[in-house]
Amino acid sequence: MGIGIEVINLNAWYxxxxxxxxxxxxIPANHATALIGxxxxxxxxxxxxxxxxxxxxxxxRVTGKVMxxxxxxxxxxxxxxxxxRVGMVFQRPNPFPTMSIYDNVCAGLKLNGYTNxxxxxxxxxxxxxxxxxxxxxxxxxxxxxxxxxxxxxxQRLCIxxxxxxxxxxxxxxxxxxxxxxxxxxKIEDLIFQxxxxxxxxxxTHNMQQAARVAENTGFFLNGRMVEFDSTHKIFTNPSxxxxxxxxxxxxx
Amino acid sequence: MxxxxxxxxxxxxxxxxxxxxxxVISTLLVVAPLLAIFAYLLYKGASSLSWAFFTxxxxxxGEAGGGMANAIAGSGILLAIGSLIGxxxxxxxxxxxxxxxxxxxxxxxxxxxxxxxxxxPSIVMGIAVYSLIVVPQGHFSALSGGVALGIMMIPTxxxxxxxxxxxxxxxxxxxxxxxxxxxxxxxxAITVKTASPGIITGCMLAFARVAGExxxxxxxxxxxxxxxxxxxxxxxxxxxQIYVYxxxxxxxxxxxxxxxxxxxxVLIVTAVSLVRYVTxxxxxxxxx
Numbered sequence: 001m002g003i004g005i006e007v008i009n010l011n012a013w014y015x016x017x018x019x020x021x022x023x024x025x026x027i028p029a030n031h032a033t034a035l036i037g038x039x040x041x042x043x044x045x046x047x048x049x050x051x052x053x054x055x056x057x058x059x060x061r062v063t064g065k066v067m068x069x070x071x072x073x074x075x076x077x078x079x080x081x082x083x084x085r086v087g088m089v090f091q092r093p094n095p096f097p098t099m100s101i102y103d104n105v106c107a108g109l110k111l112n113g114y115t116n117x118x119x120x121x122x123x124x125x126x127x128x129x130x131x132x133x134x135x136x137x138x139x140x141x142x143x144x145x146x147x148x149x150x151x152x153x154x155q156r157l158c159i160x161x162x163x164x165x166x167x168x169x170x171x172x173x174x175x176x177x178x179x180x181x182x183x184x185x186k187i188e189d190l191i192f193q194x195x196x197x198x199x200x201x202x203x204t205h206n207m208q209q210a211a212r213v214a215e216n217t218g219f220f221l222n223g224r225m226v227e228f229d230s231t232h233k234i235f236t237n238p239s240x241x242x243x244x245x246x247x248x249x250x251x252x
Numbered sequence: 253m254x255x256x257x258x259x260x261x262x263x264x265x266x267x268x269x270x271x272x273x274x275x276v277i278s279t280l281l282v283v284a285p286l287l288a289i290f291a292y293l294l295y296k297g298a299s300s301l302s303w304a305f306f307t308x309x310x311x312x313x314g315e316a317g318g319g320m321a322n323a324i325a326g327s328g329i330l331l332a333i334g335s336l337i338g339x340x341x342x343x344x345x346x347x348x349x350x351x352x353x354x355x356x357x358x359x360x361x362x363x364x365x366x367x368x369x370x371x372x373p374s375i376v377m378g379i380a381v382y383s384l385i386v387v388p389q390g391h392f393s394a395l396s397g398g399v400a401l402g403i404m405m406i407p408t409x410x411x412x413x414x415x416x417x418x419x420x421x422x423x424x425x426x427x428x429x430x431x432x433x434x435x436x437x438x439x440x441a442i443t444v445k446t447a448s449p450g451i452i453t454g455c456m457l458a459f460a461r462v463a464g465e466x467x468x469x470x471x472x473x474x475x476x477x478x479x480x481x482x483x484x485x486x487x488x489x490x491x492x493q494i495y496v497y498x499x500x501x502x503x504x505x506x507x508x509x510x511x512x513x514x515x516x517x518v519l520i521v522t523a524v525s526l527v528r529y530v531t532x533x534x535x536x537x538x539x540x
Contacts, residue, residue, distance in 0.1 A: 056429055058355075084432030094423035098446050108431035111441055158427070165431055 002199030003069050003085075003168040004029040005050060010064035012045050012054060019045045021223045023064070027216075032191055032200040034210035034231065037220035038246070043203045044091075046220070047171045050201065051086035052079040068169075084112070087162030087198075091174040093154030095146030095161070101137050104146040104157055108165040123164050131160035132190055152183025159190065163198075170194065172202040176209065188213050207247055211235050219243045290517065297514035300507040305515070310477050310493070313502055320512050322479050324519070326394070326488035327463065329481070330473055333398025334462055338405025339455050345406065346413025346451070351439045363414075370407035377404055378468035386472060394480070394487035397473025404468060405458040412454025416447040452531050456524045463520050466491040490516045 005027040012020035020042045027033050035043045048054040049062055052073060066073045073082045095104050103110070105124045114120065124141070128134040133156040137149070146157055155175060162170060172191070176184040191200055191213045204210050210217050211231055218228040219240075227240045238244045245251055304319045311318030345362060353359030381400040386392055420443050428438035444451070462468075466489075469475070474486035475496060490512055497509035 051430065053426065053430055056426070080432045080434050082432075083430055088430040090423060090426065090430075092423060094421070094427045096424060096427065096442060096446065098448070107428070107442075108433065111428070111431070111433040111437055161427075161431070 002030040002197065004199065005169065005201075006065075006067040007050075008065040008067065010046075010049060010066065011062070012042075012049055013061045014045075014057065015059045019223050020049065023225050025218060025225060025228055027199060027201060029199045030195060030197075031216060032195050032202060032214040034214035034217045035201065035203045035220060036205070036207060036210050036217060036246075037226075038251070039205075041220040042223045043220050044173050047088075047173055047201055047203055050169070050171055051083050051088055053083070053088065055079065084108070084165050085167050086169040086171060087165065087167035089155070089158050089162055089170065089172045089175045092178050093151055093158050095149070095154050095157050097145060097147040099146055100142045101144055101146055101149070101157060102141040105160050105164050107161060112165070124160075127160040127164040128157075130163050130194070131156045132186060133157060133160055150183075152179050152186060155179060155183065155187060156190070159187075163194075167198065169199045169201065172200065174203050174205060177205060184209070207235070219246060221246070293510065293514040293517060297507075297510035297512075300511040301514065305508075305511055309479060310508075313500075313505075316504060318508070320488075320490065320493055320508070320515070322476065323488040323490045323493040323512070324515065326473070326476065326480070327490040327516075327519075329394055329483075329487060330397045330401055330469070330489055331459065331463055333395065333483075334401030334405055335455075335459060337399060337402025338409055338458060338462075341402075342406045342409025342455075342458070343413050343451060345410040346417065347439065347444065349410070349414040350417035351443065363411075366407040366410045369403070370411070373467070374404060374465050375467035375470075378471040381468065382471035389484070391484070392472060392474035392486040394473055394483045394485065397469045397487065397489065398483075400468040400472045401462040401465060404462050404465065405455075408458035408461065409451075409454055412457065413447075413451050416450030416454065417443055419450070420446045449531070452527065456527055460520050460524055463523075464491055464516060466495045470495075490519075 007023055007025040007027070010020055010023040011018070023046060035046065037043050045054060050066060050073075054060050054062055062074065065075075068082065068085070071077060096107060099107060102124055105127050106114075106120045109120060109123065125134060125138075128137065133153060136153060137144070137157075146154065149157060155178075159170075159175075176187045179187065188209065191202065194200060202210075202214065214231050216228065217231040217234040219226045219234065219238075219242075221242055227234065227238060227243045229239070233239075234243060235247060238247065302317075302319075304317055305321075306319060306324065307321050308317065308319035309322045310320065345366065349359050349363055353362070377400055381396050381403070385396040385399060389396075424446055425438060425443060428442040429435065433442070469489050469492050473489050473492065475492040476486045476488040478488075480487045494509045494512040494516065497505040497512065500506070
């Protein structure tokens with residue numbers, strides 16, 4: 001099951017650049033939440049703060065609280081623990097190029113010391129079925145490299161890889177922006193199905209995509225969250241003038 | 253202007269042909285020296301090669317025949333010791349430079365040291381190991397020769413490892429970290445593995461380079477006209493044997509030196525190809 005995330009007074013910096021300012025936000029469990037906004041507004045930095053990937057950059061800094069259920073992820077646990085519970089899919093598909101499809105999917109488990117072979121095989125199949133890739137790759141699981149797949153397949157492979165460690169939250173940073181329309185719609189269908197089991201946060205530049213997949217939408221601008229509401233409200237009757245200007249295409 | 257267009261097309265085709273021609277000539281110039289050396293060695297050395305060359309040890313001056321079996325085995329032992337020292341230290345240093353020490357003063361110092369070490373003449377390396385190991389021990393030894401070769405391998409292995417690791421895309425590292433894999437594990441299991449073909453090439457480069465070294469062995473392994481498998485005794489090596497035979501005044505020895513040079517090159521090429529073949533077998537379809 002998914003778990004909700006509460007963000008309290010989150011601030012983030014890259015060096016002296018204050019990229020996120022006083023973000024407060026409640027992300028409900030088992031729903032898809034979309035984050036929209038122009039390039040450089042802090043959406044990606046925000047999702048990277050939710051699994052502490054932000055701090056892998058040596059000049060990055062963060063203050064504030066991110067509550068994961070009852071757990072304060074910056075106080076109560078190590079980065080590696082939270083990253084196992086909060087999976088991430090990146091903008092460009094990034095399978096491990098030297099690994100087979102099979103090894104890509106179970107990489108997270110194997111590298112964390114999980115060795116039960118039969119269980120691994122089951123998890124690989126389940127994850128690939130969940131990411132709607134199983135039928136396309138089941139015959140060359142161990143023969144082909146993850147890098148030999150098409151872009152859309154690679155992205156679904158990366159989703160399977162993230163699902164295999166059994167996270168509660170799935171962060172997707174523009175997961176379809178490097179894909180063609182057919183692959184994009186496959187990913188969107190997938191998000192729809194995954195919502196029942198995971199909490200999903202999706203960053204997107206494509207407003208139709210946000211409207212299609214997410215119940216709630218947040219609008220980011222210049223490092224601040226301008227508005228957060230139900231997707232329907234944001235796209236039909238936003239409270240803030242800047243949100244309206246953005247979704248009607250007046251800027252950005 | 254159809255005629256002008258035609259003219260331009262002809263000019264473009266001409267430039268294209270000239271550029272291709274230059275590229276082909278450059279390629280030939282790169283390959284030519286190796287082929288020339290190989291052909292000359294074949295011409296001079298092949299006639300002196302016999303089964304005895306690979307099974308017999310050198311015979312005293314004046315007696316015909318004899319081989320370099322002890323030198324071939326000795327080179328193998330020396331290179332094994334050298335690789336045991338040079339490869340792990342070099343790869344470890346490269347991993348430190350690229351992954352853990354990036355941007356630190358320590359890393360800059362290590363990188364600078366490796367580059368200087370790379371430029372140290374091999375005879376100086378031999379003298380250094382002579383005073384560090386041979387003098388305190390009181391005798392020449394296979395071990396000291398292997399150490400000298402190993403130290404010479406370190407900088408090449410270290411710097412190629414660093415460069416190959418830096419070529420691994422950032423996205424691949426991030427993918428591992430985002431799965432909750434600890435950094436050290438991600439480096440060893442993902443980054444190093446992704447870069448391994450390049451790292452292996454670097455090791456083979458270092459291996460091939462020291463396989464033909466004579467100077468660092470003169471004061472360390474010293475050479476030996478008989479069999480020796482004792483690491484604390486002087487040991488024969490192909491390059492040393494070639495050197496001794498080549499500067500001798502005897503025709504028979506000259507011929508054996510040519511044969512030795514031919515064998516040395518063939519062995520190096522074989523060893524490098526073998527490692528490449530073995531390490532390429534596990535590569536998957538479509539892996540980059």
